[in-house]
Amino acid sequence: MIYGWIIGGLAALDLGVKSVVEGQEDDTFPRELPSAKGFIKLHKNHNSGFPFGFMKERPELVKGIPLMVISAMAGALAAMMQDKGKTGEKLGLSLVMGGALSNLYDRVVRGYVVDYFTIEWKSLKKVVFNLGDMFVFLGSAVFVLAQAVGSLEDAGVKKKKK
Numbered sequence: 001m002i003y004g005w006i007i008g009g010l011a012a013l014d015l016g017v018k019s020v021v022e023g024q025e026d027d028t029f030p031r032e033l034p035s036a037k038g039f040i041k042l043h044k045n046h047n048s049g050f051p052f053g054f055m056k057e058r059p060e061l062v063k064g065i066p067l068m069v070i071s072a073m074a075g076a077l078a079a080m081m082q083d084k085g086k087t088g089e090k091l092g093l094s095l096v097m098g099g100a101l102s103n104l105y106d107r108v109v110r111g112y113v114v115d116y117f118t119i120e121w122k123s124l125k126k127v128v129f130n131l132g133d134m135f136v137f138l139g140s141a142v143f144v145l146a147q148a149v150g151s152l153e154d155a156g157v158k159k160k161k162k
């Protein structure tokens with residue numbers, strides 16, 4: 001149950017920020033986020049494709065592929081919910097799904113994803129993100145780390161049994 005709340009809460013948070021950004025005049029962007037001391041710059045960017053505008057000329061695929069991936073993740077999470085443990089994997093999938101659902105909503109309803117900040121550091125300055133993107137990245141890292149730790153624990157348990 002908690003994982004459903006995480007998914008919904010993260011998607012709602014990102015969609016809320018996107019709504020605030022969309023409600024502001026275009027000519028007020030880009031600008032620095034006051035509390036970030038120049039490290040984060042706010043933007044109002046519309047991306048009708050995948051990252052970097054990839055496949056923007058194929059809107060059906062840009063909507064359909066994420067829908068299929070999110071459906072597969074939901075199935076995987078539902079299957080994992082039958083087992084105790086695997087908290088890291090469940091949390092990782094929930095983070096990914098929260099971010100992915102927010103961006104899928106944008107694609108289906110708006111026809112584009114609203115991206116709204118850059119990290120002003122090296123080549124990251126060139127990429128405009130949204131919180132959903134960050135949730136997908138963080139969730140992927142949590143999932144992979146949980147899998148790696150689980151594999152190491154399994155290897156350790158097997159060695160002790162010998």
